[in-house]
Amino acid sequence: MYGKCGDHIEARKMFDKMSMRNLYSCNNMLSGYTKLGMIKAAKRLFDKMPEKDIVSWNTMVIGHAQVGYFNEAIKLYREFRRLSIGFNEYSFAGIITACVKPRDFSLTGQVHCQVIVVGFLSNIVLSSSIVDALCQMWEDERR
Structure with missing residues (x-):
């Protein structure tokens, strides 16, 4: 909800408070960051994710392309x-x-x-x- 509203600070607070994060919650946070153009924050999260799937990778490729980081x-x-x-x-x-x-x-x-x-x-x-x-x-x- 916070991510969809553009409030990345509250979204991150909720994410950090989660006792058990899974691939779904990580992908949602990743998506929120990329939709807001926060590619560096997304990349930091992506690099720390213990598990990545097709959604994680697609989100990163599309996010980088949308902000003009074509080589990345x-x-x-x-x-x-x-x-x-x-x-x-x-x-x-x-x-x-x-x-x-x-x-x-x-x-x-x-x-x-x-x-x-x-x-x-x-x-x-x-x-x-x-x-x-x-x-x-x-x-x-x-x-």
Whole structure:
């Protein structure tokens, strides 16, 4: 509740008072930090989390991409994929954002291929993001 209201101080107080934190509560705090653009606080929490899942990793990749830390988002994505935790549509949406803004089109092409291989191309958000990335690539080549 505090996180959704933008009160990260009260959210953190409640989080710190919890006698038993689990993956769900950590992911909620992580999400609150990233939604508020508090990437450094999110990264500190993420690094201390004893267990991380697909939600934790997606939150960090998307959070870093949204505030413009594209290289860190790409680094996190690569580490996440190496761990073979799994992935979902959000995993690809986050990395496409991180590739398109700084115009890293070689990685965009790789992600596009991964989306096709795993069968997520029917996801309208992913497909739209890929089309946007391909249009930007085409625009850059025309210049």
